[in-house]
Amino acid sequence: MHTNSKNQNITDLSAILEGLVKAGVEFILVGGLAAVVQGAPVTTMDVDIVHNRSSENISRLFQFLKSINAIYRRPDDKIIVPKEEDFSGHALFSTRLGPLDVLAFIEEGKNYEDLLQNTVEIDFKGHPILVLDIRTMIALKRISKDPKDRQKLPVLEETVRQLEENSDIGKE
DSSP states (O other): OOOOOHHHHHHHHHHHHHHHHHTTOOEEEEHHHHHHTTTOOOOOSSEEEEEOOOHHHHHHHHHHHHHTTOEEOOSSSOOOOOOGGGTTSOEEEEOTTOOEEEESEEGGGEEHHHHGGGEEEEEETTEEEEEEOHHHHHHHHHHOOOHHHHHHHHHHHHHHHHHHHHHHHTTO
């Protein structure tokens, strides 16, 4: 079934986050959705997370992936389901809820523990979710070699400028 509805994508992404939270997976939301929840006017079609790589957390993540029929996203049509020992690098999945990118680290090899100090906590349906803060995203995109990251940089910088400008209004 092909859907053209923007709301369908939002619902799917929300369902992925809700599932991760309910499964007790420790993660930091990164990527486009992390920018969106902090006010950046960008579009995203997937959920990107950096996960805690403890064996207990990987086990919870693996069980969640099984529950949403996760398979690896591949250029061919070969169907490969994840195995619990697959989470040492990047794993890009298609699921019944939508795309989910499970990352062991992001730019500069920064993993879950490295990123914790650069997160903000947001409330998601009554649950706290850690999100990579927008200033850290900007710093990482400045050093990225990916052209897509370079394209998003001005939008993120303008978002921060507007957020700072709006927060100054109440201080006068």
